[in-house]
Amino acid sequence: MSDLHPYVSVEAVTRAYPGHTVFRDLWFGVNRGEFVCLVGHSGCGKTTVLNILAGLDKPDSGGVIVDGVEINGPSLDRAVIFQGHALMPWMTAEANVAFALSCRHKGWSKPQLREAAREALEKVGLGAAANRKPSMLSGGMKQRVGIARALALAPKMLLMDEPFSALDALTRGALQDEVSRLVQEANQTAFMITHDVDEAILLADRILLMTNGPDSHVAEVVQNTLPRPRDRANLHKLPGYHALRDHILEFLLTRSRELRGNPQPGWDRKALPVVRPAA
Amino acid sequence: MNKQVPAWRAALVALGIFVALMALWEAAATSGGGTAAVDPEYAALVGQAAATGGQTPFPRPSAVALRLWELLRDPFYIRGPNDQGIGIQIGYSLLRVTAGFLLAALVAVPFGFLIGMSPLLNAALNPFIQVLRPVSPLAWMPLALYTIKDSAVSAIFVIFICALWPMLLNTAFGVASVRREWLNVARTLEAGTLKTAWRVILPAAAPTILTGMRISIGIAWLVIVAAEMLVGGTGIGYWVWNQWNNLSLADIVIAILLIGVVGLLLDRALGAVARLVAWQE
Numbered sequence: 001m002s003d004l005h006p007y008v009s010v011e012a013v014t015r016a017y018p019g020h021t022v023f024r025d026l027w028f029g030v031n032r033g034e035f036v037c038l039v040g041h042s043g044c045g046k047t048t049v050l051n052i053l054a055g056l057d058k059p060d061s062g063g064v065i066v067d068g069v070e071i072n073g074p075s076l077d078r079a080v081i082f083q084g085h086a087l088m089p090w091m092t093a094e095a096n097v098a099f100a101l102s103c104r105h106k107g108w109s110k111p112q113l114r115e116a117a118r119e120a121l122e123k124v125g126l127g128a129a130a131n132r133k134p135s136m137l138s139g140g141m142k143q144r145v146g147i148a149r150a151l152a153l154a155p156k157m158l159l160m161d162e163p164f165s166a167l168d169a170l171t172r173g174a175l176q177d178e179v180s181r182l183v184q185e186a187n188q189t190a191f192m193i194t195h196d197v198d199e200a201i202l203l204a205d206r207i208l209l210m211t212n213g214p215d216s217h218v219a220e221v222v223q224n225t226l227p228r229p230r231d232r233a234n235l236h237k238l239p240g241y242h243a244l245r246d247h248i249l250e251f252l253l254t255r256s257r258e259l260r261g262n263p264q265p266g267w268d269r270k271a272l273p274v275v276r277p278a279a
Numbered sequence: 280m281n282k283q284v285p286a287w288r289a290a291l292v293a294l295g296i297f298v299a300l301m302a303l304w305e306a307a308a309t310s311g312g313g314t315a316a317v318d319p320e321y322a323a324l325v326g327q328a329a330a331t332g333g334q335t336p337f338p339r340p341s342a343v344a345l346r347l348w349e350l351l352r353d354p355f356y357i358r359g360p361n362d363q364g365i366g367i368q369i370g371y372s373l374l375r376v377t378a379g380f381l382l383a384a385l386v387a388v389p390f391g392f393l394i395g396m397s398p399l400l401n402a403a404l405n406p407f408i409q410v411l412r413p414v415s416p417l418a419w420m421p422l423a424l425y426t427i428k429d430s431a432v433s434a435i436f437v438i439f440i441c442a443l444w445p446m447l448l449n450t451a452f453g454v455a456s457v458r459r460e461w462l463n464v465a466r467t468l469e470a471g472t473l474k475t476a477w478r479v480i481l482p483a484a485a486p487t488i489l490t491g492m493r494i495s496i497g498i499a500w501l502v503i504v505a506a507e508m509l510v511g512g513t514g515i516g517y518w519v520w521n522q523w524n525n526l527s528l529a530d531i532v533i534a535i536l537l538i539g540v541v542g543l544l545l546d547r548a549l550g551a552v553a554r555l556v557a558w559q560e
Contacts, residue, residue: 056463073466074466075467082460086464089560099468099478103470133559135560
């Protein structure tokens with residue numbers, strides 16, 4: 001995969017409301033099998049980026065190309081794991097996944113759907129809770145069902161909008177490890193929004209740093225050179241981890257504010273500067 | 280200050296209130312009535328009952344209980360068009376309420392869906408709904424009688440009209456307030472309009488729709504009594520009016536009691552359906 005023709009390509013995307021530019025002329029790409037995180041403060045427009053990738057929001061100009069085809073609205077090929085789990089509370093965990101599968105495989109029989117849904121739930125360790133409704137599941141379990149629902153679709157791209165931000169720290173950690181494993185196993189192309197630095201370091205191959213909004217831009221791309229497989233228990237022992245973390249933290253604490261509307265010299269929106277703090 | 284109270288204690292207090300009310304009623308009925316002075320000429324004109332000055336006394340609880348037993352022992356007899364069992368009368372009323380209610384649901388739920396899904400339709404139809412909704416359903420009666428020319432069908436139409444609004448508004452509201460994220464899930468799954476409506480919007484809005492139905496059936500049961508007083512012929516409302524003409528007050532007390540009990544059962548029935556479609560986050 002060359003960087004010239006990435007699998008997913010965001011090209012010249014602008015989103016603006018009257019009197020309020022969220023971002024303009026945004027360019028970046030995601031390669032096949034790559035995990036990209038977009039990091040920035042609230043209000044920088046990162047959810048808008050994700051919604052445009054999902055097809056839930058439309059850019060005012062520019063476009064997104066996935067696997068050679070410009071996207072036009074939502075698609076089963078771009079599965080979303082929502083911030084709130086977004087499960088249907090009147091369906092059991094299994095029915096929630098089966099509903100998604102029934103949209104993907106229109107010809108499948110009910111037993112086929114149930115079988116596949118159960119299999120997807122077993123992959124996230126929820127085989128025993130398949131017949132429970134969301135109200136009978138803990139927050140972490142609900143989000144697991146959301147993950148199972150998205151992965152069961154075998155999408156070209158997995159989109160995640162701060163999927164763990166509503167969970168307590170312990171559950172969040174367990175789910176991060178789980179998503180890391182599942183995405184690696186499936187060689188899944190993934191794009192995730194977060195403001196949790198460690199989460200980005202654990203999961204991402206590349207981390208896009210977005211300045212504060214409005215009229216934000218992607219200031220630079222951080223290449224995460226820490227070796228895989230990573231897990232949270234050993235992450236902080238890896239050489240280069242602290243340099244990487246400090247770089248991102250410093251960006252969030254000061255540079256995200258300073259660089260807003262004031263890109264660093266030599267910054268090119270079509271060829272974003274790449275840094276390797278951990279190398 | 281809403282502490283849990285044991286059921287038996289509430290029942291005991293309720294029983295106490297009931298006994299006290301009965302005693303009060305018994306005492307009031309005994310002291311009232313009696314003979315009254317009547318103009319002799321008037322008495323000569325109207326005959327025996329008035330001549331003795333005998334008033335119809337307000338029935339005592341015991342008399343009402345006796346009459347209730349009499350009525351409930353054989354609720355389904357038919358002795359000519361003007362003398363039918365209380366069960367038959369309630370049956371007629373229930374039939375009208377059910378027919379009017381179902382017709383209203385058939386119209387209100389699909390239309391409510393459209394209104395709820397389309398902000399344009401919502402805004403366009405809102406003035407009509409706002410003007411028509413507060414109109415007493417009985418005001419439609421003359422128009423119904425004139426156009427339909429059948430009193431039985433007119434009564435059903437009046438029920439239809441009064442049951443329509445709560446269901447329509449609640450369906451529209453329920454559909455319009457379906458959580459954005461569930462609709463987004465359906466969109467990212469490319470679920471299609473019909474599938475989204477059937478599998479996502481309908482179950483999401485079902486509790487709100489059922490609340491509307493519960494309000495509707497309550498209003499329909501209120502209105503049927505008045506409607507039947509007007510159209511006559513059959514039904515519990517007609518029966519009440521008939522017993523008023525017969526001056527049998529005990530029957531009217533019984534009718535009030537039975538109307539209340541049937542209304543309660545209707546509400547409970549829809550409450551049971553509501554529990555079936557309820558969901559919890």
